[in-house]
Amino acid sequence: MANDRVKLWRLNIERAGKKISHKLLGGASQEDEVVAFDVHLQKGDALILDGGVRDLRYNCLDKDDAQCSEGREGIMVVEQDGTYDIHLSTAKRGNERCSILLATPESAKLHQQQMHNLGKMRRKKATDLLLTVLHNLFIAVLVFAWLIPIFWLILVSFTGNLHGANISKFFPEVWTFQNYIDLFTKTGDVNAFPTWFMNTLIVSVCSTILSTLFVLATAFAFSRFNFKKRKGLMNISMIIALFPGMLTMLVSYYLFEYVFKIQSGLVRLIIAYSAGAGLGYLVAKGFFDTIPTAVDEAAKLDGASSSRIFFQILVPLSKPIIVYTIITAFMSPWVDFVFAKIILGNNALPAHYTVAMGLINLITAGNQVDWFGVFAAGSVIVAVPLSVLFMLVQKYYVGGVTGGAVKG
Amino acid sequence: MSTRAVTNRKAEKVNPFVKIWRGICGYFRPLGQALIHGDVFTKLSFLLSGCGYFFHGHEQEVLTHDVVPDEDGHPKSITIKSRRYVNQWLRGVFYLALEALAIVALIFWGVPNFAKLSLNSLQVCTINEDFEEICPPGGPDNAFLIVLFSILTILILVFWLFIHLSSVKGVYRSECDIKEGKPIKSARQDVHDLLDEHFYITTLALPVIGILTFTLVPTLMMILIAFTNYGGKSGGETVQIHNFSWVGFSNWGNLFSIGGGSSFLSVFGSQLLWTVIWAFFATITCFFGGLLLALLLNAKRTRFTKVWRTGFVLTIAVPQFVSLMLIRYFLADEGIVNNLLIYTFHLIDKPIGFLSDPTITKFTIILVNCWVGFPYLMLMISGILLNIPADLYESARIDGAGKTKMFWSITMPYILQVCTPYLISSFVSNINNFNVIYLLTADSVSSNQAYIDVSARESDLLITWLYNMIAGGAKHEYYMASIVGIIMFTISTIFTLITFTQSTKGDRERRLQ
Numbered sequence: 015m016a017n018d019r020v021k022l023w024r025l026n027i028e029r030a031g032k033k034i035s036h037k038l039l040g041g042a043s044q045e046d047e048v049v050a051f052d053v054h055l056q057k058g059d060a061l062i063l064d065g066g067v068r069d070l071r072y073n074c075l076d077k078d079d080a081q082c083s084e085g086r087e088g089i090m091v092v093e094q095d096g097t098y099d100i101h102l103s104t105a106k107r108g109n110e111r112c113s114i115l116l117a118t119p120e121s122a123k124l125h126q127q128q129m130h131n132l133g134k135m136r137r138k139k140a141t142d143l144l145l146t147v148l149h150n151l152f153i154a155v156l157v158f159a160w161l162i163p164i165f166w167l168i169l170v171s172f173t174g175n176l177h178g179a180n181i182s183k184f185f186p187e188v189w190t191f192q193n194y195i196d197l198f199t200k201t202g203d204v205n206a207f208p209t210w211f212m213n214t215l216i217v218s219v220c221s222t223i224l225s226t227l228f229v230l231a232t233a234f235a236f237s238r239f240n241f242k243k244r245k246g247l248m249n250i251s252m253i254i255a256l257f258p259g260m261l262t263m264l265v266s267y268y269l270f271e272y273v274f275k276i277q278s279g280l281v282r283l284i285i286a287y288s289a290g291a292g293l294g295y296l297v298a299k300g301f302f303d304t305i306p307t308a309v310d311e312a313a314k315l316d317g318a319s320s321s322r323i324f325f326q327i328l329v330p331l332s333k334p335i336i337v338y339t340i341i342t343a344f345m346s347p348w349v350d351f352v353f354a355k356i357i358l359g360n361n362a363l364p365a366h367y368t369v370a371m372g373l374i375n376l377i378t379a380g381n382q383v384d385w386f387g388v389f390a391a392g393s394v395i396v397a398v399p400l401s402v403l404f405m406l407v408q409k410y411y412v413g414g415v416t417g418g419a420v421k422g
Numbered sequence: 423m424s425t426r427a428v429t430n431r432k433a434e435k436v437n438p439f440v441k442i443w444r445g446i447c448g449y450f451r452p453l454g455q456a457l458i459h460g461d462v463f464t465k466l467s468f469l470l471s472g473c474g475y476f477f478h479g480h481e482q483e484v485l486t487h488d489v490v491p492d493e494d495g496h497p498k499s500i501t502i503k504s505r506r507y508v509n510q511w512l513r514g515v516f517y518l519a520l521e522a523l524a525i526v527a528l529i530f531w532g533v534p535n536f537a538k539l540s541l542n543s544l545q546v547c548t549i550n551e552d553f554e555e556i557c558p559p560g561g562p563d564n565a566f567l568i569v570l571f572s573i574l575t576i577l578i579l580v581f582w583l584f585i586h587l588s589s590v591k592g593v594y595r596s597e598c599d600i601k602e603g604k605p606i607k608s609a610r611q612d613v614h615d616l617l618d619e620h621f622y623i624t625t626l627a628l629p630v631i632g633i634l635t636f637t638l639v640p641t642l643m644m645i646l647i648a649f650t651n652y653g654g655k656s657g658g659e660t661v662q663i664h665n666f667s668w669v670g671f672s673n674w675g676n677l678f679s680i681g682g683g684s685s686f687l688s689v690f691g692s693q694l695l696w697t698v699i700w701a702f703f704a705t706i707t708c709f710f711g712g713l714l715l716a717l718l719l720n721a722k723r724t725r726f727t728k729v730w731r732t733g734f735v736l737t738i739a740v741p742q743f744v745s746l747m748l749i750r751y752f753l754a755d756e757g758i759v760n761n762l763l764i765y766t767f768h769l770i771d772k773p774i775g776f777l778s779d780p781t782i783t784k785f786t787i788i789l790v791n792c793w794v795g796f797p798y799l800m801l802m803i804s805g806i807l808l809n810i811p812a813d814l815y816e817s818a819r820i821d822g823a824g825k826t827k828m829f830w831s832i833t834m835p836y837i838l839q840v841c842t843p844y845l846i847s848s849f850v851s852n853i854n855n856f857n858v859i860y861l862l863t864a865d866s867v868s869s870n871q872a873y874i875d876v877s878a879r880e881s882d883l884l885i886t887w888l889y890n891m892i893a894g895g896a897k898h899e900y901y902m903a904s905i906v907g908i909i910m911f912t913i914s915t916i917f918t919l920i921t922f923t924q925s926t927k928g929d930r931e932r933r934l935q
Contacts, residue, residue, distance in 0.1 A: 257911045
């Protein structure tokens with residue numbers, strides 16, 4: 015970005031092609047900097063500003079202080095002999111712009127005015143600083159307020175369980191690491207965190223592979239082929255996805271239990287999470303649509319088949335969207351507690367739970383007195399990797415939630 | 423527009439019924455031709471799907487690729503032209519296999535269940551005088567499974583029929599091609615096409631099968647449940663689970679007849695109203711909150727922008743079942759907030775029912791949703807702000823526009839344009855927003871008998887109510903859940919169609935510039 019780079023701008027003054035003087039100016043990182051100096055110039059002298067300036071303006075003021083010329087070129091040629099006051103100034107931070115003001119001695123008044131403004135600006139800078147501090151302080155307070163539940167989560171996970179669950183105090187009375195130890199060692203009917211973790215890991219890895227394939231395959235078909243039923247299929251898939259998933263999951267339970275006779279909870283969850291994945295093709299399709307078809311056509315001329323174009327051209331070009339698809343698919347088994355519960359049925363043993371189901375079970379109906387701290391510890395352990403993953407993909411996520419409306 | 427263009431457009435305009443009729447005719451015409459003009463194998467294909475492909479073949483020029491060593495001994499790929507007998511046996515095998523599958527489904531899933539589909543004389547277990555359960559041989563009937571298997575079979579048959587008819591057309595086409603001496607596609611060519619011209623069939627096959635089985639079948643099933651008394655009461659007795667019957671539209675009649683004395687309608691009405699209010703406020707508050715946060719973070723004065731952003735994003739990244747559960751304890755009657763207010767600041771005497779008083783709960787929920795939603799929208803709107811073309815501001819500055827002017831005439835319109843479809847779809851997803859309300863109010867109980875009767879709470883949205891009906895409480899009122907589901911589906915569909923037509927109206931961004 016422009017404002018990360020410190021760059022000097024240089025004003026060269028040339029007479030008959032030879033440099034006679036130069037001045038340096040802070041450049042794009044400096045805010046509202048002004049360099050003023052006097053110089054005697056002859057007709058035909060050239061003022062040349064360099065330093066990769068994208069956008070240069072200059073003003074020339076004649077004897078009556080009226081603007082005589084204005085432009086955006088980097089070179090200005092003096093039209094009259096005389097001593098000039100030259101004001102070089104940068105524009106606002108972040109904009110790569112610089113302007114030169116040339117003034118005749120007669121317009122010294124203007125120069126003074128400028129210097130006066132400069133002093134004003136310095137005073138303004140002081141109040142500016144104060145405002146900046148207040149502004150950032152306000153944001154800091156907001157961020158802090160937003161993070162309170164997360165601070166509390168971490169504190170609870172280190173709270174010793176002396177008098178039952180501590181839900182009425184923010185800071186622990188007794189600090190302990192016991193919750194984390196219990197989480198992994200005190201396993202039994204209620205707590206089976208290591209098993210839950212493994213279950214969820216297996217389910218999420220497998221369903222990620224399947225659903226990423228499904229999403230990319232569907233998106234590719236809709237983006238690159240113009241077959242007869244395309245429009246109809248796309249419309250149906252948009253509507254069908256709107257039926258409450260909870261109800262369809264309920265029927266899926268019967269499908270698993272009686273029609274396909276799948277007893278393994280892990281297999282059920284893998285299928286349930288990935289079977290409908292094709293419906294989420296929209297974001298990936300939006301991305302594929304931005305890759306010009308000229309790329310495919312060139313490959314086709316070279317004799318590549320559609321499958322090769324997909325695997326060897328589109329997939330490598332679509333890394334961002336693949337990362338997005340993979341990570342959203344990976345995260346959903348970790349945070350879902352409703353579908354998993356319905357799919358596994360009411361008689362599922364705790365050993366077959368996923369992390370989300372199991373942790374919620376730890377603090378529902380009578381359990382929370384003993385297990386609140388352990389719940390918090392388990393939540394921290396699940397939340398840390400998920401947060402890191404989310405941070406990594408947040409920029410892709412923005413494009414995702416707007417459904418391709420924002421294109422980078 | 424010139425007059426000629428107008429007349430042209432008029433000429434193209436066809437009555438939609440005529441259009442549909444033409445479509446139907448166009449679909450069946452080749453079938454009729456196949457039946458009349460086709461040879462014996464084509465006619466046989468009507469019975470044995472795709473069998474004509476085995477017998478329709480001819481000698482034609484075939485291109486094969488081979489690798490031979492060239493003069494220097496390096497492998498070199500060459501194309502050989504040869505004449506060979508070609509038929510399309512692979513297609514024949516495929517269509518025959520599909521027909522076999524359809525027949526197997528019909529025999530094993532269809533026939534036994536179609537017979538009982540009226541759900542009139544279901545075999546059930548009875549309990550005799552000695553309190554022994556006596557079940558019919560072969561086990562009791564499960565009405566749910568009867569309906570489910572019937573739907574599966576019907577769907578399989580319908581899809582098979584479509585494929586079958588197109589295969590007949592294909593067989594006839596190959597017959598015609600052979601008569602005219604045109605080349606037909608060999609089995610090898612067919613396989614190659616599946617990776618090239620018809621690659622979309624390969625890529626779509628599995629996703630579509632997955633969607634049909636685990637989305638379409640369940641949707642149809644649940645819609646049918648609305649016309650049964652599954653989980654409801656009949657004659658004062660709760661209908662035994664797995665043993666229900668068709669009741670036609672009487673569920674819907676009960677829902678919409680006010681005189682029925684059913685508490686369902688009154689609860690349903692207030693839940694629907696609350697759902698719409700919630701969706702509206704949740705969408706609006708989050709949009710403006712997110713906008714403010716985004717502007718705040720993108721302001722010129724802001725330092726450490728990345729740190730602040732990370733802080734906000736962290737709240738999205740932590741799973742909701744963790745963060746919202748904690749907030750629930752935070753705001754509980756004996757939670758930290760109430761303790762602070764009572765014992766530390768002595769502001770109140772008894773705890774405020776943030777999540778136990780029905781009215782306050784609704785405000786709390788919308789507030790907590792702000793906690794959830796602001797960072798989301800902040801993230802999104804920041805992205806949009808970065809995407810506003812800089813030259814828009816540049817030209818505005820040259821025209822002498824001030825900051826406020828630029829905000830209201832460039833930034834806001836741009837954000838609104840990009841966000842409108844998102845706002846409507848977020849309204850829809852808020853209607854379906856389960857997590858916030860379920861996690862915050864899971865253990866609260868209504869004190870109103872009308873609500874208890876239908877396993878609802880005042881703060882429930884339709885979706886959380888639905889969950890209570892199918893999985894939450896002891897009772898499972900599936901037919902009511904189905905009705906609620908269908909109504910939610912209808913609302914969501916309407917709003918989605920609005921978004922869809924809006925967003926396809928024209929290129930929004932171009933209009934702006």
